[in-house]
Amino acid sequence: MKRISLTQHLIEEQRQHNTIPAELRLLIEVVSRACKTISHAVGKGALGEVLGTSDASSENIQGEIQKKLDIISNDILLEANEWGGHLAAMASEEMESIHPIPNRYPMGEYLLLFDPLDGSSNIDVNVSIGTIFSVLKAPPGMANPTEQDFLQPGRQQVAAGYAVYGPQTVLVLTTGNGVQSFTLDREMGSWVMTDSRAQIPEDTKEYAINASNARHWHPPVSRYIDELQAGVTGERGRDFNMRWVASMVADVHRILTRGGIFMYPADARDPGKPGKLRLMYEANPMAFIVEQAGGAATDGRHRILDIQPEKLHQRVAVFLGSKNEVERVTSYHNEA
Numbered sequence: 388m389k390r391i392s393l394t395q396h397l398i399e400e401q402r403q404h405n406t407i408p409a410e411l412r413l414l415i416e417v418v419s420r421a422c423k424t425i426s427h428a429v430g431k432g433a434l435g436e437v438l439g440t441s442d443a444s445s446e447n448i449q450g451e452i453q454k455k456l457d458i459i460s461n462d463i464l465l466e467a468n469e470w471g472g473h474l475a476a477m478a479s480e481e482m483e484s485i486h487p488i489p490n491r492y493p494m495g496e497y498l499l500l501f502d503p504l505d506g507s508s509n510i511d512v513n514v515s516i517g518t519i520f521s522v523l524k525a526p527p528g529m530a531n532p533t534e535q536d537f538l539q540p541g542r543q544q545v546a547a548g549y550a551v552y553g554p555q556t557v558l559v560l561t562t563g564n565g566v567q568s569f570t571l572d573r574e575m576g577s578w579v580m581t582d583s584r585a586q587i588p589e590d591t592k593e594y595a596i597n598a599s600n601a602r603h604w605h606p607p608v609s610r611y612i613d614e615l616q617a618g619v620t621g622e623r624g625r626d627f628n629m630r631w632v633a634s635m636v637a638d639v640h641r642i643l644t645r646g647g648i649f650m651y652p653a654d655a656r657d658p659g660k661p662g663k664l665r666l667m668y669e670a671n672p673m674a675f676i677v678e679q680a681g682g683a684a685t686d687g688r689h690r691i692l693d694i695q696p697e698k699l700h701q702r703v704a705v706f707l708g709s710k711n712e713v714e715r716v717t718s719y720h721n722e723a
C-alpha cells in the first residue's frame with residue numbers, strides 16, 4: 388500500500404481542486420495534531436489519572452457533568468490553536484461563550500467549532516469515544532468575532548471531521564470533495580490515508596437509536612421503528628439489526644464503514660428541547676461528512692445543513708446515514 392500522509396493528501400487536494408489553501412491546511416494539521424495528543428491522553432486511562440469526573444461542581448453550559456477528559460480535551464484543542472495561525476475564534480460544546488484568539492491582529496479568516504470529547508458516558512468504561520470539529524469562514528469584514536459570526540448554516544462549512552479513539556485511532560475528514568479516512572500509525576506518529584473515498588450504501592439493514600426513550604417518541608419515529616422491528620413479518624419484509632454505542636462518533640463511523648441509520652429524535656419529554664445533540668458541534672459536521680459520503684442527514688423534516696442556527700448551543704433532532712432509510716423516516720414526519 389502506498390502511504391499517503393494527511394499533509395500529502397491536503398497538498399494534493401489543493402493542487403487538483405484548489406479547495407484547501409495553505410491557511411486551511413495548517414488549521415486542519417493543528418487540529419489533527421491536537422487529536423493525536425487527546426488520543427494519547429485517552430490511551431493512558433487510569434494510569435494517566437484522566438478518568439472520572441472533573442470535580443463535584445463542574446457542569447458545562449448544557450448542565451451536563453463534565454468528565455476530566457472533556458476538560459483535558461477542550462484545553463488541548465484550545466492550546467493547540469491559540470497561537471492563531473489563520474484562526475479568528477473558537478467555540479466548544481464545553482464553553483459557554485466563544486473564545487476569540489487573544490491579541491489577534493490582523494483578524495484570522497476561519498472559525499473553529501468542536502465537541503472536544505464525544506461519548507463522555509463511555510470514557511470510564513473503555514469504549515470508543517472521539518472528537519468532532521467543524522470549520523467555517525469568518526464573515527467578510529468581521530472585526531471582533533462574536534457569537535453571531537458563528538451562526539452560519541452547515542452547508543457553509545469548509546471542512547469537518549472527527550477522530551475516533553477506538554481499537555484504532557482514525558481521523559475522518561471532508562473538505563467538500565468526498566470523505567477520506569486516516570489511521571494513526573502509533574509508532575511513526577503520523578496519519579496515513581486508509582480510505583480515499585468513503586461511501587455509505589443507500590440501503591441498510593441496521594439502525595441505531597436509544598430505545599429506552601421509546602415511550603417518549605413522536606408517532607413518526609414509533610411508526611418507523613415498529614416497522615423495522617416487525618422485520619420479515621411486517622411492512623418492510625426483511626429483518627433489521629440494531630446497534631447503539633452511545634458515542635455518536637462510533638455510531639457514525641460504523642455507518643460510514645458499512646451503512647446504517649442513526650437517530651436521535653426530539654421527543655415528547657420537553658418541547659423546549661429539540662433533541663439531545665448539538666447542531667453546531669455534532670449535527671452539522673457529521674451531516675457534512677455523511678452527505679459527502681453519499682448519505683443523507685435531516686432533523687426529521689429538513690436537511691440539517693440548511694438549518695439557520697439561532698444560537699451557538701442549539702440542539703437538534705438527527706436522522707442520518709443510508710439515504711433511502713433517512714428519506715423514509717423523513718417522509719413519515721412530513722406526512723404526519
Ligand SMILES: O=P(O)(O)OC[C@H]1O[C@](O)(COP(=O)(O)O)[C@@H](O)[C@@H]1O
Nearest residue numbers: 502504505506507508597633634635
Ligand atoms: O446516553 P444517550 O442518551 O444514549 O446519548 C448518547 C449520545 O450522547 C452523546 O454522547 C452526546 O455527546 P457528548 O458526550 O459530547 O455530550 C452522543 O455522542 C451520543 O450519540
Ligand SMILES: [Mg+2]
Nearest residue numbers: 502505506669
Ligand atoms: Mg458529543
Ligand SMILES: [Mg+2]
Nearest residue numbers: 502503504505
Ligand atoms: Mg462532548
